[in-house]
Amino acid sequence: MDMEKLRELREECLACRKCSIGGELFNVAQDGKPRLANVFSNMVENAKVMAVGQNPGSDEVQQGVPFVGRAGKVFDAALLEIVGIERKDIYVGNCCRCYTPGNRKPTETELDSCRSFLSREIELVAPKLIIALGGIAFKQLTGMNGIMKHHGEVLVSIKYHVSVICVLHPSPLNTNNPERNEAFRSDLRKVKEFLDGRRPY
Numbered sequence: 001m002d003m004e005k006l007r008e009l010r011e012e013c014l015a016c017r018k019c020s021i022g023g024e025l026f027n028v029a030q031d032g033k034p035r036l037a038n039v040f041s042n043m044v045e046n047a048k049v050m051a052v053g054q055n056p057g058s059d060e061v062q063q064g065v066p067f068v069g070r071a072g073k074v075f076d077a078a079l080l081e082i083v084g085i086e087r088k089d090i091y092v093g094n095c096c097r098c099y100t101p102g103n104r105k106p107t108e109t110e111l112d113s114c115r116s117f118l119s120r121e122i123e124l125v126a127p128k129l130i131i132a133l134g135g136i137a138f139k140q141l142t143g144m145n146g147i148m149k150h151h152g153e154v155l156v157s158i159k160y161h162v163s164v165i166c167v168l169h170p171s172p173l174n175t176n177n178p179e180r181n182e183a184f185r186s187d188l189r190k191v192k193e194f195l196d197g198r199r200p201y
Contacts, residue, residue, distance in 0.1 A: 001045055006124050009117065010040045013097050018113035021098040028058040028099075035061045037098040041121065042066060047091035049195070050127040051075075052118065053169070054136040055096035055106050066092050067133075074170040075133070082188040083195065091125050093118065095140045111140065122160050129194055130162055134169035142166075152187040154194055165191050 016022045016038060025034035039056040042065055051067070059069030067075065076087045096106035097114045106114075118140065122130070132138040135147040141157050141164050144150065151166045167187040174180040 001124055001126070003045055006043065006121075009120055009124070010043065013040045013117050014038045016097065016113070016117075019098075019110050021100060021110060022113070024098070026058070026061055026099055029062045035064070037061060039064060039066055039094070039097060039099070040117075041091060041093035042087075044088065044091045047089065047125060048128045049085065049089070049131065049191075050091040050093070050122070050125055050129070051131040051133055052137045052141065053092070053094045053133040055094050055103075055110075056099050057103050058099065061099045066094050070172065071170045071175075074175050078170065078185060078188055082185060083192045085195075090131075091121075091127065093121055095137055105136065111136070115140070119160070122162065127162060129191070130157070130160070130164045131191060132164055132166040134167075134171075138164075138166040151183065152190045154190065163194065165194060167191070 014036065021037050024037040026037060027034050029035055039060050053067050056066055057069050060066050080086055095114060095118060096110050097117055100106055100110070130141060132141050138147050138150070139145055141160065142155055143159065147166055151168050153166065155164045157164050165187065168174050168180060168184040170184055174184055
């Protein structure tokens with residue numbers, strides 16, 4: 001991986017003002033100091049697996065790192081328990097790079113503004129597998145809808161030429177529901193099967 005190009009991409013992302021939320025400041029930290037809405041990735045070098053979520057929340061804005069809130073902690077624990085890999089070994093980013101007011105779903109305009117960052121990251125990281133966390137990431141990576149039908153399946157992104165497994169998002173909405181929590185864990189077992197070379201098809 002060309003880390004210099006990745007650092008340049010990070011600086012471009014943090015300076016992005018293509019849409020109305022880029023460059024906004026939010027009071028989400030206990031110290032009272034406003035934080036920049038823009039959040040890039042965890043910048044892991046030579047990762048074989050990439051995880052892509054929807055957009056940063058308040059915890060992510062406060063720390064400047066993606067997927068570190070409640071859902072991120074659930075994901076980290078399940079990733080280690082089921083797949084056997086740690087957060088430090090995967091590359092984590094988002095479809096939309098900025099916090100949205102009220103943590104609403106990003107608009108198509110906001111997603112379009114960020115799409116080039118994801119595309120260039122995938123090119124630089126060249127992962128063996130991308131884990132799409134939730135429906136927004138699933139659609140962004142595959143162009144498909146219907147997460148409840150396709151989660152846990154091994155698909156190939158025609159646009160990015162990489163294998164994709166969609167995983168139910170480890171949000172409280174899903175992980176507090178026994179049936180959906182089991183589906184989330186089952187999706188991660190598919191990730192392990194893929195990485196172990198036992199592809200389920």
